[in-house]
Amino acid sequence: MSLALLAMAVLAGAANWMFRVLPTVLLRRDPQPGGLLSRFLASTGPAAIATLCVASVLPQLYPVPRDGLPLAAGVAATVAAFLPRRSVVLATLAGSAAYGLAYALSA
Secondary structure, rough: OOOOHHHHHHHHHHHHHHHHHHHHHHHHOOOOOOOOHHHHHHHHHHHHHHHHHHHHHHHHOOOOOOOOHHHHHHHHHHHHHHHHHHEEEHHHHHHHHHHHHHHHHHH
16 A cells, blocks of 8 residues: 555545534534534535545546446436435435446446
């Protein structure tokens, strides 16, 4: 394992941990509606979906373009699950599951 890969894994893990712990630490008092913290926390769901989209697009494009079916299935499932209930959790899980299933079936 290269040192660069290990450093990237540690940095990604630390950022993920901070992304999950800091809101809990900062929410020890009641946030003001429409305040900076509430807007930040409201954006975490779309940020998670965007991260999953980027993580699924990059392997499709580099180093050689591949089949776009898993990406299309993941995006379609994410949108289909999000629209009826506006649940970011359900949309993220549905998109991830659809992408994984389509990838497994196409490989």
